[in-house]
Amino acid sequence: MGSEHDEPLTPAGRLFLQPETKQIVHCAIGLKNPIQIETVKQEINNSSLIEHPRFRSLLVRDRNGIEHWRPIQIDIDSHLIIIDEPLPEGDAGVNLYLSDLSIQSNGLSMEKPLWEIHVLMSHNCLVFRIHHSLGDGISLMSMLIASCRKLNKPHDLPTLHLQSSATHRNSVRGGINLWKLVVTVCFCVVFAVEFVLRCFWIRDRKTAITGGAGVELWPRKMATASFLIQDMKTVKNAVRDATINDVLFAIISSGISRYLDSRSSNGLRDGLQLTGLAMVNLRKQPGLQELSDLMKSNSGARWGNKFGMILLPVYYHRSNSSNPLEYLKRAKAMIDRKKQSFEALFSYKIGDIVMSTLGPKFASYLNYRILCHTSFTISNVVGPQEEIMMGGNPVTFLRANNSALPHALILNMVSYAGRADMQVQVAKDIIPDPDFLAKCFEDALLEMKEQVTVKI
Structure with a gap:
């Protein structure tokens, strides 16, 4: 039996749950200074990510097998994965870790909302893992950038001047x-x-x-x-x-x-x-x-x-x-x-x-x-x-796969x-x-x- 607060998935969201087309988006954010875990938790709690209903909802199926989003209480610790193990230095280490995550069998747990943040302590790098059913690259990058500020103007959001x-x-x-x-x-x-x-x-x-x-x-x-x-x-x-x-x-x-x-x-x-x-x-x-x-x-x-x-x-x-x-x-x-x-x-x-x-x-x-x-x-x-910062920590690179x-x-x-x-x-x-x-x-x-x- 469904809840009155359940929201059905969009057609595109259902597509990305199929075995042949299931997809997870990875966004790697490099930071200049060492990462403080408590600061990361605080930034997550104050971020747009937690405000968005998709990121506070569990994927459930009704008696007919139709998928729905069901709001639940978020446990930040269950979404934060701390990686202390040594990795090769520089880009090679980050790319090695992303390669392992990208294998199709390395999915996300269906027992919690479909996102995680992996913290590569040795590389000062945050890796956001977000299921494609939650949104595409533009949506997800917009959400992440909304949590950042300009490096030279700490109170201003980043700006973009593009032609679509x-x-x-x-x-x-x-x-x-x-x-x-x-x-x-x-x-x-x-x-x-x-x-x-x-x-x-x-x-x-x-x-x-x-x-x-x-x-x-x-x-x-x-x-x-x-x-x-x-x-x-x-x-x-x-x-x-x-x-x-x-x-x-x-x-x-x-x-x-x-x-x-x-x-x-x-x-x-x-x-x-x-x-x-x-x-x-x-x-x-x-x-x-x-x-x-x-x-x-x-x-x-x-x-x-x-x-x-x-x-x-x-x-x-x-x-x-x-x-x-x-x-x-x-x-x-x-x-x-x-x-x-x-x-x-x-x-x-x-x-x-x-x-x-x-x-x-x-x-x-x-x-x-x-x-x-x-x-x-x-x-x-x-x-x-322009250069930006996340939680006061300058961002050195943005990459996605x-x-x-x-x-x-x-x-x-x-x-x-x-x-x-x-x-x-x-x-x-x-x-x-x-x-x-x-x-x-x-x-x-x-x-x-x-x-x-x-x-x-």
Whole structure:
């Protein structure tokens, strides 16, 4: 029998509870000074996290097997995991710990609300583990940032000045004409057909980075590729109307080509397509919003899972046979077509319809098939542009990743204070050298920057 205070899960929340698509989001926050446990507890008690009903609710199922959120009393100590054991120094230690957490079998206890905070004492690092059914990366990052303050203005919340994909969509709608409408409809039809074909028949050719069914259960390794935002802006300005996201996708395409060159160049034809899945925020407001905005029912920001996905084709090219900036030009042309088709919004609407009519099991099956037929996943969350602090302790880095997927390669990027860190998560039996792959991505950006500098 359900309680009168129970609240049903959203369709997306139910999707992330299915065995094939269950996901936990990890957000690692590096701190400059040693962590005081009592201070951490005090910050949690005073934070937006405790105020949010999702984080104060237990997942329960009624007699029909339908999931609900049921409010309970929170015991902070049961959610705080103190790690005193020694780990390798620097990023290697944090990445080793995150790799172990990311294995699909390392889930969260269903006996308490679906979140934990792991405290890596030797690395001054907090790792937030939050079930994806509670919200997506934008929601969760917004909640965490709401508990921080600017380093140089301790009473002010962090600020973000971004342009969202929604802004682009609105500008397109404002100037729409018959020809644009025809092109958009054609792109939508092509997108729908492509997704259906991906679900059931078409799959990427097998390469040195290919995963597949069951790979989500394999052991993981992780490395960090770091980029300067100014370098990305320098490259962006070399191609008219290019964006940071265009540069990111160019880096991925070039970096993967570099890696394949060194590992499996024989037998790969130039121009071979590898397909990724890119996650796109669909909220109307740009960037991260304050928690109060996310929780308003009439806010376009809305808490929860509100993202679409696009099929992201990148192409293998031998590293010595292509102008580095060609990767950016190809990426921009491809992303422009994706924007014009409203592919991300369309995928969200289709997913919502499938969930509502055919249920989470069938929706999970379709999602799993798409993952098995593509080569990698990419997400990008934009963080604060200025330095921030948490509980008076300066934040040195913000990084994110999620539980393993059938992909052997998962890329999650978060920018913070002039730098962007991309977590390169791999199935180590398929990609045994993620540090080398991370360097391939870093070198790809530096080569593009060098090409721009030479032209200037």
